[in-house]
Amino acid sequence: MARTSREIKRRIASISSTQQITRAMEMVAAAKLRKVQDRVATTRPYYDRLALSLAVVLRAAQRSGQELPAIAQRREGERHCLLVLSSDRGLAGGYNAHIIRQAEAFLQAHPQTEMVIVGKKARDYFRRRNRTALAEYVGLGDEPQVRQASDIAQVIIDFYLHGLFDKFTILYTQFVNTMTQKVALRPVLPIPDNLGGKEQPGSEPIYLFEPSANAVLEGLIPLYVNAAIYQSLIEAKASEMAARMNAMSQATDNAAELIEELNRTFHRMRQAQITKEIAEIVGGADALES
Amino acid sequence: MAVFALEVLTPERTVVSTEVEYVRLPGADGTFGVLAGHQPIMAALGIGVLEFGPFQGRRRKIALGGGFAEMHENKLTVLARTAELAEEIDVLRAREAKRRAEERLKARQADVDVARAQIALQKALLRLRVADEK
Numbered sequence: 291m292a293r294t295s296r297e298i299k300r301r302i303a304s305i306s307s308t309q310q311i312t313r314a315m316e317m318v319a320a321a322k323l324r325k326v327q328d329r330v331a332t333t334r335p336y337y338d339r340l341a342l343s344l345a346v347v348l349r350a351a352q353r354s355g356q357e358l359p360a361i362a363q364r365r366e367g368e369r370h371c372l373l374v375l376s377s378d379r380g381l382a383g384g385y386n387a388h389i390i391r392q393a394e395a396f397l398q399a400h401p402q403t404e405m406v407i408v409g410k411k412a413r414d415y416f417r418r419r420n421r422t423a424l425a426e427y428v429g430l431g432d433e434p435q436v437r438q439a440s441d442i443a444q445v446i447i448d449f450y451l452h453g454l455f456d457k458f459t460i461l462y463t464q465f466v467n468t469m470t471q472k473v474a475l476r477p478v479l480p481i482p483d484n485l486g487g488k489e490q491p492g493s494e495p496i497y498l499f500e501p502s503a504n505a506v507l508e509g510l511i512p513l514y515v516n517a518a519i520y521q522s523l524i525e526a527k528a529s530e531m532a533a534r535m536n537a538m539s540q541a542t543d544n545a546a547e548l549i550e551e552l553n554r555t556f557h558r559m560r561q562a563q564i565t566k567e568i569a570e571i572v573g574g575a576d577a578l579e580s
Numbered sequence: 581m582a583v584f585a586l587e588v589l590t591p592e593r594t595v596v597s598t599e600v601e602y603v604r605l606p607g608a609d610g611t612f613g614v615l616a617g618h619q620p621i622m623a624a625l626g627i628g629v630l631e632f633g634p635f636q637g638r639r640r641k642i643a644l645g646g647g648f649a650e651m652h653e654n655k656l657t658v659l660a661r662t663a664e665l666a667e668e669i670d671v672l673r674a675r676e677a678k679r680r681a682e683e684r685l686k687a688r689q690a691d692v693d694v695a696r697a698q699i700a701l702q703k704a705l706l707r708l709r710v711a712d713e714k
Contacts, residue, residue: 329592336589340659343650347622436591436662495652500623501609509608509624510648513659520591 295563298556302549309545315381316538322432323468323531329433329524330465337517344510345485346494351503359508360451364480367456369402371424371449373442373519375462375526376409378428382530383537385463385471386411392473393461397421404455406446408523424449434527439520446519447512450479458515462522463529469536471529478518481511582616585655586632588642588663595642595663596632603656604631605649614649614656623649627702629710630658641666643710645703662703669711678704 351358374393376386390412397403405423407413413426425445430438446458458479464472499506581601588596603614606628614621625647633639645662681701685694 332593333591335594336591336659339589339657340648343622343648343657343659439591440661495620497650497652498619498621500607500612500621505608506622506624506648509646513648513661516661517591 295556295559298552298559302552302556305545305548305552309542309549312538312541312545316535316542319531319535319538323528323535326433326524326528326531327465330528333517333521333524337521340510340514340517341485344481344507344514346497347499347503347507347510348481349494350497350499351507354503356504359504359511361447361479361511362481362507365456368400369404369455369457370396370400371404371406371446371455371458372396373406373446373458373460373462373522374408374412375460375522376407376412377526377530378410378430380411381537382534383540385530385533386415388473389461389463390415392475396459396461396475406442408442408526424454430523432527432531434520434523436516436520439523440516443512443516443519447515456480460518460522462526463533465525465528465532468532471532476518476522478515481514584614584616584618586658587655588630588658588660590660590663595660595665596635596640598635600632601634602632604629605658606630606644614651616654618651618656620653621649621651625649625658625660627699627706629706630663641710643669643703643707664707664710666710669707671708671711674704674707674711678708 348362351362372393374389376389380386386409393405393412397405405416405421406425406427407416407423408427408430410428413423413428416423425442427438427442449455450458457477460476460478462474462476464474466472583599583601586596586598586600586603587594601616604611605614605623606626608624608626611628612623625644627646628644630642630644631639632642643662643664643666644658644660647658647660647663649656649658651657677700681697681704684697685701
């Protein structure tokens with residue numbers, strides 16, 4: 291720490307310009323978060339309604355005794371497809387690191403896994419390790435669009451129908467609130483048993499299906515895959531913005547602390563310098579008098 | 581006439597949430613109507629026009645890009661892939677989409693997904709028609 295006061299001054303200037311940047315990034319992330327957060331709230335009812343109806347149709351189709359459409363059939367195999375949702379940009383604290391760690395854990399647990407990757411961070415990570423992905427999506431922007439979700443869904447459904455894998459899961463970061471985000475796995479295909487909650491015996495009305503339960507089921511599943519991906523994209527984006535906002539707010543605080551400390555050192559040195567000068571002057575005067 | 585609740589949702593937003601007397605839906609096998617007190621039904625919907633009314637004294641139209649409808653306890657919920665009220669349709673964008681789809685169909689290159697281009701064309705034509713008839 292033994293430095294000249296001029297060096298310290300320069301450090302302070304450099305840290306405060308960094309602080310300005312982190313503060314600006316914090317505010318940008320906060321603004322973007324507010325936008326996506328509204329969408330999290332508006333997309334949930336669609337997905338929840340869809341899940342509920344899908345469960346009802348699936349039960350009806352199973353009861354009808356007819357063979358289910360291919361996309362609704364359960365498969366025995368253990369080949370997985372994992373959709374990994376990461377971000378394009380860093381400086382978001384542990385956001386991408388958490389996702390990648392969880393992806394690695396999934397690959398360990400299920401060796402027969404193909405990945406579909408969203409976001410530069412996960413893509414670059416797995417590229418460096420020579421893990422190829424079935425498909426990669428980067429540059430989706432700050433506000434995920436339904437179109438983007440349906441493009442991904444289309445690809446996933448095509449692969450699934452061609453039998454490239456037996457199970458499809460989304461790895462994303464669940465947005466709990468601004469302070470808390472949780473990495474989560476959302477199993478999508480085959481349709482999980484607990485989708486839309488438990489069946490309430492007796493209370494379920496007898497539905498008419500137009501044109502048939504199987505046809506409705508076949509139409510609903512792409513909508514459902516679509517909605518699951520869209521919902522996950524939105525939640526992941528909200529989580530990313532919240533993570534970045536928190537990371538940048540912490541960086542701003544750290545910078546403030548550093549500046550304060552450096553300021554203190556600077557003044558201590560300045561005072562020591564003054565004291566020394568006074569002592570020298572007094573010493574000089576004494577010498578003249580005597 | 582008796583009324584019932586209509587809700588049209590897309591993944592992004594609630595397009596309509598109101599009380600109506602009648603709804604016509606583009607079913608996968610042809611259009612069908614729903615009135616208050618209809619028995620519980622679930623239906624696959626194709627690309628087409630959804631009409632409902634009266635809303636502020638008028639019959640209204642929605643360009644629907646496929647989806648699903650459920651009538652239950654006098655409430656009709658439509659979960660659409662895409663849905664736009666006639667008033668909201670951007671005619672210029674729809675024309676542009678139509679032109680692009682036609683071009684892709686005309687080119688017939690190996691990398692053109694004909695089925696998807698046809699769907700895009702169908703949707704663009706529908707939006708233009710609905711916007712025109714409002």
